[in-house]
Every structure is written in structure tokens, then in C-alpha cells.
Amino acid sequence: MPKVAVVAYGHTKFSNEDLKIESVLLRATKNLFDSTPNLEQKDIDSVLVSTNNNSKYLSAILSEMTGIQPKIAHSVESLCNSGTNAIVSAYSYIASGLADVILISGAERYDSPGQIxxxxxxxxxxxxxxxxxxxxxxxxxxxxxxxxxxxxxxxxxxxxxxxxxxxxxxxxxxxxxxxxxxxxxxxxxxxxxxxRPCTGGASILLTSEEFCKKFCDSPIWIxxxxxxxxxxxxxxxxxxxxxxxxxxxxxxxxxxxxxxxxxxxxxxxxxxxxxxxxxxxxxxxxxxxxxxxxxxxxxxxxxxxxxxxxxxxxxxxxxxxxxxxxxxxxxxxxxxxxxxxxxxxxxxxxxxxxxxxxxxxxxxxxxxx
Amino acid sequence: MNFETELKKGKFLVSECPFCKIIVWPPSDFCNRCLKENSWKECSCEGKILEFSKKENTIFCVAEIEKSLKILGEIISGTPEIGKKIKVVDCGITNNNYFFKMAIIE
The missing domain is CATH 3.40.47.10 (Thiolase/Chalcone synthase)
Structure with a gap:
């Protein structure tokens, strides 16, 4: 099976801030871009969002806010393991050859409907x-x-x-x-x-083996x-x-x-x-x-x-x-x-x-x- | 027959597959084994305590009913112990939530 690497990440501080879900996604993604040399918006061919928030179309919204025009863009929801479900989905897109560089951003507000x-x-x-x-x-x-x-x-x-x-x-x-x-x-x-339920975001970048070295000297393999x-x-x-x-x-x-x-x-x-x-x-x-x-x-x-x-x-x-x-x-x-x-x-x-x-x-x- | 319509009246129904001869739980129009249409029957409402805990003065438990379905409900009389027999003595829907009240019967 083709290899899939984690090459970059971004994180917000987890808090009880009253932020819009889009802002949390954006902050985590900006942090990823800020800490990843050589990464440009055009490198990313897919964007997945992991959340239980009731807002709609968040992967397209995050893509527009960050200047990305991805091929594949959608949300993943599976209550508390939405984040790793999104990572598994991204892995599958890369392993199948449908995508090479995928941004996954997960976010929640302190008042998430996913708690019940x-x-x-x-x-x-x-x-x-x-x-x-x-x-x-x-x-x-x-x-x-x-x-x-x-x-x-x-x-x-x-x-x-x-x-x-x-x-x-x-x-x-x-x-x-x-x-x-x-x-x-x-x-x-x-x-x-x-x-504790809280407000927070985390973003991660997955790539195929061919693309990993562009962004990272020490890729971590799933x-x-x-x-x-x-x-x-x-x-x-x-x-x-x-x-x-x-x-x-x-x-x-x-x-x-x-x-x-x-x-x-x-x-x-x-x-x-x-x-x-x-x-x-x-x-x-x-x-x-x-x-x-x-x-x-x-x-x-x-x-x-x-x-x-x-x-x-x-x-x-x-x-x-x-x-x-x-x-x-x-x-x-x-x-x-x-x-x-x-x-x-x-x-x-x-x-x-x-x-x-x-x-x-x-x-x-x-x-x- | 509709499960929620009957539950609102305090009647506890279960869905049963006439082909597989199993109780399908949570209640559903179709069997989760053969996907054919279920029938409905009144529940005996008797079962036993599998586990329990307490929040302030409310004792809540997981009970196994008719040796097949499990629900989380309140014990309103008797001292709970694992394995003790219970009967659902009241059920219904309030504030969009189902409720099941149980009494210990031995």
C-alpha cells in the first residue's frame, strides 16, 4: 500500500473563548501555514473538516478563507472520534491516488451539540x-x-x-x-x-511519500x-x-x-x-x-x-x-x-x-x- | 402502531421480527437482521438490574428487559443490587426525552 505521512500541524490553545467555528478552524490552519516552510495554498488538493458544529459547508468555507481551491472538500462527523475519522478518510484518499496533499482541520466550540x-x-x-x-x-x-x-x-x-x-x-x-x-x-x-468541553482547533497535513520531503525533513508515517x-x-x-x-x-x-x-x-x-x-x-x-x-x-x-x-x-x-x-x-x-x-x-x-x-x-x- | 405514540400514553412496546423471532431494539419498523417489517407487541416490562449508580437522590440503572433489550432508567422504589428483578412501572416522553421508571419486585 502507498505510504502516507504526517508532515505539518497547527494548534490553537484550548480555552473557553466564544469564537465562531470558522475562526477556530482558520486559526489552527494559519498556525499550520506559519510553521511549515515551502507550503503554499496551491499545494493542497483536498480539505477535510472535522467537527460536530451545526454550521454547514465548513470545508468549502475554510478553503475560501485560506485561499485554497481543493478537489475534495467535505466535513466528517462522528462525535468524539471525528478527528481520527477525518485522518483515516484523508489517508484513504492519498493511498488510493485521488489526492496527494490533504489539509485536515478539526474544531469545536465549548457549547458543541456533539456532547449529547x-x-x-x-x-x-x-x-x-x-x-x-x-x-x-x-x-x-x-x-x-x-x-x-x-x-x-x-x-x-x-x-x-x-x-x-x-x-x-x-x-x-x-x-x-x-x-x-x-x-x-x-x-x-x-x-x-x-x-472539559472547550473551544479549540487542530490542523494537520497529510501527504503521499512523493510529496512529503517538500514540507518536512522528518515525516511521520501512519x-x-x-x-x-x-x-x-x-x-x-x-x-x-x-x-x-x-x-x-x-x-x-x-x-x-x-x-x-x-x-x-x-x-x-x-x-x-x-x-x-x-x-x-x-x-x-x-x-x-x-x-x-x-x-x-x-x-x-x-x-x-x-x-x-x-x-x-x-x-x-x-x-x-x-x-x-x-x-x-x-x-x-x-x-x-x-x-x-x-x-x-x-x-x-x-x-x-x-x-x-x-x-x-x-x-x-x-x-x- | 407507532412506538412513540404509544409511549406517550405510557405504553411500552417492543418491535419483534416475525421471521427471525427476535426483539429488535432500539424500536424500529424493520428487523436489523433480515430487514423485513417488524410487528409490535406490549413489553412484559420485567427484567433485572445490570448496573446502577446515583445522582443526588435519583438512583439510575441499566436494566435488561425480557432478557434481550437494555435501557437506562430510574429506580423509584426498593434497594438496588446487581441482578435484582425490576419492573418498568411508568414510562413516557417528557421534554422530548423518553423516561423509564422502575420498581424492584423482589
Missing amino acids: LEWDNMRGEFKHPIFWASIFSKAYKREYSISEEDLAIVPVKNHKHAKKNPNAFSQKTISIEDVLNSKKLTEDLRLLDCS TGIGQKTTSASFTKNQGFDKMESTKQAAQMAFQMSNHSSENIDVMEVHDAFSVCEPIALESMGFSESGGGIKMIKESYSSENFKINPRGGLLGTGHPLGATGISQTIEIVQQLQFKAEKRQVETASVGLVHNMSAAATSSTVLVLEN
């Missing part, structure tokens, strides 16, 4: 994500004798990492006590267990892709202490890239809520069932940035359409040894895990330098 899946009436009155997260937390704690205090290590670690990420929403260190004393949303979920959607309804999940779509997506990505969990040097994991991080690690085979928290505690105590160096969703914030792209940018920076204070020591293979709607759909990407 209105269709899922089987959740009754309990449609807000805090309810599925509470059910997952309760099930996971019971099944593996994990305490609320054990789970609190996840936001503590990720806020610590986010403090070294200038684009992250959170810039403060928090303690286990801070998490346990934060507002109780339900019996099984506190405020600091939750990622070598594994796995995607699985098991349902749309939260209640269709088979068990609430594991993520079947994540498990299958990881298996596909590992098979395509000829890697396994043992080869991954650094990863961004979709920690929409504290409990998601250990369950995702276990579902992808990084630890045995129930062992995710032990792995996270060891990573924290050894000051290792391997899991969610960017700060994850908990520390960085979660502007849905931008999240998967922001996660991918972090892994690209790590593999280019440009992650500054967040840099892991050895980085040759990285992984992105991005999922939607109570893990009913997952994307896993493997990237290599």
Missing part, C-alpha cells in the same frame, strides 16, 4: 455522558476492587502532563485530595474525573489503522468494564503495522473520564484486565510521559472535533523529538486511541518515524 447524542433514547432521561461514565466507573470499581482514590491518579497524572503543554486548557497541578474533594456529580463521578463501531446505543455495550470496539480497533491497527502493544513507546489514550484510561489500556492489551490503574500509577511515580503526554482529554480539554487531531499531533511531535518538556526518551512507535459515545466506536492509529 439525542438519538440514543434508550438512555431515557440520562443522556448526558456523565451517566454512562458513572455506570462504567461503578462496574470497573466493583469488578476489579478499584477505589475512587485509585481512579483519581488518572486526572492527577494528566493535569501534571498538561501543565507542560502550552495549548492545554488546564495549567494547574492537582492532587488526589483535590479530585476526591471536587464536586460530586454522581455517586461514582466527580468533576475532576471529567474532561503505519496502522484500526476502526470498529459496535453500535450507537450506549446500552448495547457488552459489559461496562471493557471496551470491545477499542479492543478490535487496536487488534486491526497492530496487525496492519506489524506491531504489538509491547512495541509502543508513547500513546494518547481517550480519557474522556478517569475510568476510560485504564479500561482502554486493558482493552488494547497494555495490561491484563484490572491492571490498568497499576500501570498508570507506575507511570506517574516514575515521571514517565508514555501515557497521555499531552495531558489527555482530562488535562488538555475536549473540543470534540479537534481532539483526535490534537492527539495525533502530540504523537507526531513525540516521534519527531519535538515534544520539549513532555518528550519521552525513546520514541520510534506511537499510538493514538480516539473513541465516541461510550466506546461504541473506536479508532486506533499507529505512527512511526
Whole structure:
């Protein structure tokens, strides 16, 4: 299969700014152009936009605002994993020969309609994500004798990492006590267990092998892709202490890239809520069932940035359409040894895990330098 | 028969494929296995608790009904435990949201 590289990226600071969605897309894209020598508008032959915003025709709008006249231009929406879905679409256009240089821009506002899946009436009155997260937390704690205090290590670690990420929403260190004393949303979920909806944008440039060297000396290759959607309804999940779509997506990505969990040097994991991080690690085979928290505690105590160096969703914030792209940018920076204070020591293979709607759909990407 | 029209009246229907002999859930006009037209029947409304949590004074749970479909609803009486039997005693639509109220029956 033809090779596809990530060669450039741009990012806005994640915040609670009241900006039009077009402005967020434009800012992330301007940042990409500003940091990419040799890139001109005429080089880009396709533009994809990733968002849950209700505005229409955003890829054409972004193209006009940035002076691009692309061949392929459309939006991609798949709730929280819209960003990696757009990357997979772009990969496919390049691998098929339909395009060579694709701009993908993801953005969301703090008041995104993508936060609630209105269709899922089987959740009754309990449609807000805090309810599925509470059910997952309760099930996971019971099944593996994990305490609320054990789970609190996840936001503590990720806020610590986010403090070294200038684009992250959170810039403060928090303690286990801070998490346990934060507002109780339900019996099984506190405020600091939750990622924060915010305004933010992230843009990334994918090219074919032929074009990559024009824009970048150290292209990062997408070598594994796995995607699985098991349902749309939260209640269709088979068990609430594991993520079947994540498990299958990881298996596909590992098979395509000829890697396994043992080869991954650094990863961004979709920690929409504290409990998601250990369950995702276990579902992808990084630890045995129930062992995710032990792995996270060891990573924290050894000051290792391997899991969610960017700060994850908990520390960085979660502007849905931008999240998967922001996660991918972090892994690209790590593999280019440009992650500054967040840099892991050895980085040759990285992984992105991005999922939607109570893990009913997952994307896993493997990237290599 | 329309699922939502009946739910508004407090009647809980399920769609069933007469060919595959399965309950199709979420409710749909067509079977998600053979894509033929479903029929509708009244739900027994009985099932068991798979998982539960609590927000302030509201206990919510995932319940498995008729050993096949799962819903998220409120437990309005009894002390919840995994596996305990429940019955949907009230259902309907308010503010465009479905609601399912359950009582523990043992």
C-alpha cells in the first residue's frame, strides 16, 4: 500500500473563548501555514473538516478563507472520534491516488451539540455522558476492587502532563485530595474525573511519500489503522468494564503495522473520564484486565510521559472535533523529538486511541518515524 | 402502531421480527437482521438490574428487559443490587426525552 505521512500541524490553545467555528478552524490552519516552510495554498488538493458544529459547508468555507481551491472538500462527523475519522478518510484518499496533499482541520466550540447524542433514547432521561461514565466507573470499581482514590491518579497524572503543554486548557497541578474533594456529580463521578468541553482547533497535513520531503525533513508515517463501531446505543455495550470496539480497533491497527502493544513507546489514550484510561489500556492489551490503574500509577511515580503526554482529554480539554487531531499531533511531535518538556526518551512507535459515545466506536492509529 | 405514540400514553412496546423471532431494539419498523417489517407487541416490562449508580437522590440503572433489550432508567422504589428483578412501572416522553421508571419486585 502507498505510504502516507504526517508532515505539518497547527494548534490553537484550548480555552473557553466564544469564537465562531470558522475562526477556530482558520486559526489552527494559519498556525499550520506559519510553521511549515515551502507550503503554499496551491499545494493542497483536498480539505477535510472535522467537527460536530451545526454550521454547514465548513470545508468549502475554510478553503475560501485560506485561499485554497481543493478537489475534495467535505466535513466528517462522528462525535468524539471525528478527528481520527477525518485522518483515516484523508489517508484513504492519498493511498488510493485521488489526492496527494490533504489539509485536515478539526474544531469545536465549548457549547458543541456533539456532547449529547439525542438519538440514543434508550438512555431515557440520562443522556448526558456523565451517566454512562458513572455506570462504567461503578462496574470497573466493583469488578476489579478499584477505589475512587485509585481512579483519581488518572486526572492527577494528566493535569501534571498538561501543565507542560502550552495549548492545554488546564495549567494547574492537582492532587488526589483535590479530585476526591471536587464536586460530586454522581455517586461514582466527580468533576475532576471529567474532561472539559472547550473551544479549540487542530490542523494537520497529510501527504503521499512523493510529496512529503517538500514540507518536512522528518515525516511521520501512519503505519496502522484500526476502526470498529459496535453500535450507537450506549446500552448495547457488552459489559461496562471493557471496551470491545477499542479492543478490535487496536487488534486491526497492530496487525496492519506489524506491531504489538509491547512495541509502543508513547500513546494518547481517550480519557474522556478517569475510568476510560485504564479500561482502554486493558482493552488494547497494555495490561491484563484490572491492571490498568497499576500501570498508570507506575507511570506517574516514575515521571514517565508514555501515557497521555499531552495531558489527555482530562488535562488538555475536549473540543470534540479537534481532539483526535490534537492527539495525533502530540504523537507526531513525540516521534519527531519535538515534544520539549513532555518528550519521552525513546520514541520510534506511537499510538493514538480516539473513541465516541461510550466506546461504541473506536479508532486506533499507529505512527512511526 | 407507532412506538412513540404509544409511549406517550405510557405504553411500552417492543418491535419483534416475525421471521427471525427476535426483539429488535432500539424500536424500529424493520428487523436489523433480515430487514423485513417488524410487528409490535406490549413489553412484559420485567427484567433485572445490570448496573446502577446515583445522582443526588435519583438512583439510575441499566436494566435488561425480557432478557434481550437494555435501557437506562430510574429506580423509584426498593434497594438496588446487581441482578435484582425490576419492573418498568411508568414510562413516557417528557421534554422530548423518553423516561423509564422502575420498581424492584423482589
